[in-house]
Amino acid sequence: MEDREFMEKAVDMVLTAYNELVEITDNYTLTEDDVYIVWMCSILGNNKALLSTTVPDGMYYEVTFNNTNNELYLDGYKKLIHKKYEL
Secondary structure, three states: OOHHHHHHHHHHHHHHHHHHHOOHHHOOOOOHHHEEEEEEEEEOOEEEEEEEEOOOOOEEEEEEEEOOOOEEEEEEEEOOOOOOOOO
């Protein structure tokens, strides 16, 4: 899968997942402009991207393309801890 196609699919997957899971009472729908790619890499035909949204909910998303099986995976994570440690 070419990088551009993967990026478009990754953004679409996050949009779809968020819009399907958002509380109906929130009365809010994400658009393509609300999703951005934080990091992406392509290695040996496989792709991985970390994405986030403009929603301040602490969520980030990981999309992986497995070239061997021609499969895409979506994982969603919520930041629970951010603590600084002095060295």
